[in-house]
Amino acid sequence: MDVDQKPDAAKGANVLRDLSKFGQSPWLDFIQRSYTADGSLKKLVDEDGLRGVTSNPAIFEKAMGYGTDYDAQIKDLLAKEILSPGELYEKLAITDIKATAKVMHPVFVETKGLDGYVSLEVSPYLAFETKATADEARRLWAAVGEENLMIKIPGTPEGIPAFQEVTSEGISVNVTLLFSLEAYKNVLEAYIKGLEIRHAAGKDISKIASVASFFVSRIDGKIDGAIDRRVKEGDKDAEALKALRGKVAIANAKVAYQHYLEVMKSERWKKLAAAGANPQRLLWASTGTKDKTFSDVLYVEELIGEDTVNTIPPATFDAFRDHGKLRASLTENVDDAFKVLEQQARLGLDLDGVTKTLVTEGCASFCDAFDQLLGAVANKQATFLGSRLIEQKADLPADLKAAADAVLEDWRKTGKGRKLWAKDASVWTGGDEAKWLKWLDIVDERLAHVAELEAFASEVKAKGFSDVLLLGMGGSSLGPEVIAETFGQIAGFPKLHVLDSTDPQQVKTFENAVDLKNTLFIVSSKSGGTLEPNILKAYFFAAAEKALGSAPGKHFVAVTDPGSHMEDVAKKDGFWKIFYGEKQIGGRFSVLSNFGLVPAAAAGLDVRAFLESALRSVKEASASTPPAHNGAMQLGAILGAAATKFGRDKVTIVASPAIYDLGAWLEQLLAESTGKKGTGLIPIDDETLGAPGVYGKDRVFAYLRLTGEACPKQEKAIAALIAAGEPVVTIDLADKLDIAQAFFHWEYATAVAGSVLEIDPFDQPDVEFSKIETKKLTTAFNETGKLPPETPFATSGAFEFFADDVNAKALGQGDALAILKAHFGRVKAGDYVGVLAYIERDLKTREWIQAVRLNLRDQLKVATAAEFGPRFLHSTGQAYKGGPDSGVFLQITADDHADLAVPGERFTFGVVKAAQARGDFDVLSERGRRALRVHIKGPLEAGLAELATVIGKAV
């Protein structure tokens, strides 16, 4: 913009300033921080008689998207607060608007509130939502807090009632995106109604100002384009059409002005005017000439009239100052204007259709500009945050990248990210998903209450417990387990142990590992009804009582949802504390709620820093983050597209050793959320990386790398996979604490993938089914003292083989080798093998299962899952039963050499575990899965060694 105006302009001969002699106020359609700061804006006020300023999303995009004007404030804000791109943008925009309002305020004073305004537009994403628009208008009005502010609201059918409502509340509004006479009439009517409502309530209406932004050049752009096309096609009306070029928009504006004059003469208006109301002036917007064959000041010169505003873009402002001519053009040849409109209708130029299209396009293009703007802000934010934000890089084959990009573009266009945050179930199946989305808000909520958790941590420390033993399953145990495994024992705090098994030997091992007299027990169950935490509580409550020689309630803490059975138990047994979960969060999404935070605090983790880290992820995936900058959305899109379009549904999780256990948590999240209705993501955790040749074409690799502690072997193997064209998503965490970010990042990604898979990611129908089967068996045991009998279909040495009739028939009656050969012979490309062992999970058995699964992978070239029961029932179990029918399962059970009684029950831990294995197996069979159970009799170690040998021979 040319601020060095010609000397005579400064002296007084200035057509811009003289517009006021014709009753028109020139406003500037432009905002830029440096322009306001360096005095350029003020110079326009002083020398050109500038009387107002307007902004829109496209204008802010140009201002903030480029250059370094805003960097200092961004840095400053981000040093103090964790913000989403939308929140950051708003703070920057409000700073600009306030600064501009200050510059314009003298005009406001001098013109007694007629002029001197600056406009700030509500989010363009809300253009079709009445309530959200009104709410945002109120919010911005209060946040800016300047009397010479105008809130810009689009004049859509949904925007107009919002405008009326906030007008009645005393907010000054600039109604934008008006193209048609009809919309303008509705706007003026809404203004009058808004004032009438306020007046009837006895409130002052003299402080409300409003303008109706009637767009001009965009109309000619469309109409003239149509004219040119038809002329080129040799239209019979070519000459008449040509005569209308550059005429329709101005005629439309002139006719709108006639309506304004009419209304101003009405008795209804006069009544309001007498009460001090200010007219809603017409403001000519979109007045930069886009067609270079027209005068560059066309839409200023032709629209000069009393009581109007023209918001002029900078180049047009300069041009008009330079060679604009003044005349009262707006009321000139009004009859001709009506004729132009009749003529365009007669010639089929369809102004009505054009204006409708322009509203839609106008909203869409402001949304696009806003996407760009928020993207630019997000970029700057990412640069400033550096490694404080987890970083994601995707190496993908071109076709998968294109498919994931298509998902993202769909999410951008349809605003699905915003719908997700608005808890709109249509993002998924339109079922009851909205009831399960509180995990989106929990980080903010818990941060607000973090002092309670910090106080708890101090109390635990003060009590000097040596151990914390958490009893829970699935979502209630795996998050705490990741925390225990990742951070180890924190100085000054007890050691956190997590028990999620009914294996009697394993229960005993944990009992021996802790000092019962000096242990804090956390019983963790959202539903409060899950079998395992209930019997584990009963067992350890009795054990602690015995050790302490008194009622042990004060050593027990419950984490459970309000109103649960566990809450009753905790109250009855005098637990030290009860922490509540949030009912609208499913177990697998609960780690950032009390289910993860209570054990974290007890173990001495800095929960505030942990939550703040998580908050960075929340903000990065916010409703305002455009898909191109939302890593979690991208991850979900990649996983969803890979599974649905390319059969790459085995999400192979690779994690740096220091954060290895994230995989166990991720398994339950991905499998239980997506594995249903015959589709889903099959997580493959902890499968030591091999050379590219051992993999089929069904994988996506998710590499969680703790930078600084990356494992060179993994790095090399990942590099080889990338080089071989395998899809690899690498997520870098700079600090162990950033597992909190990873938690939210994956929760969000899972929700997105669930949408792509077209399932409800928040239910778990098939897990429930096996719980029912187990319950039947334990009830039978309680009644009869034994589990229902079962007969192996084959016996071989120390092994008994069980299967349903269909599987048994397919596997034959041979020896162990023959049966296993037949079983694994059924594995084909794209399948996976699940080794499901209902035995104690310790270092030795983990090594054993790992060796077996790697052998199976390398021989069969399929993905393998190595799982321990009953723990996996609350994790991957859902997907094995409800997901794609590509699993081939070997369930392993064994004789228990020592059993443990469950206080108050007839059944023992061993019986429960057996019932769980059978319940699990029955459902696998019922679902027609390829499932074989091998029961090891006699010494476990020898049996396992023998089994590994036979499997080795069988594949």
Ligand SMILES: O=P(O)(O)OC[C@H]1O[C@](O)(CO)[C@@H](O)[C@@H]1O
């Ligand atoms: O916390 P609860 O209710 O005991 O449930 C434990 C786990 O069992 C499931 O409900 C089903 O496996 C999981 O979703 C959950 O994390």
Ligand SMILES: O=C[C@H](O)[C@H](O)COP(=O)(O)O
């Ligand atoms: O209020 C101002 C409008 O947003 C602006 O004038 C639109 O102008 P354009 O059509 O040149 O984008």
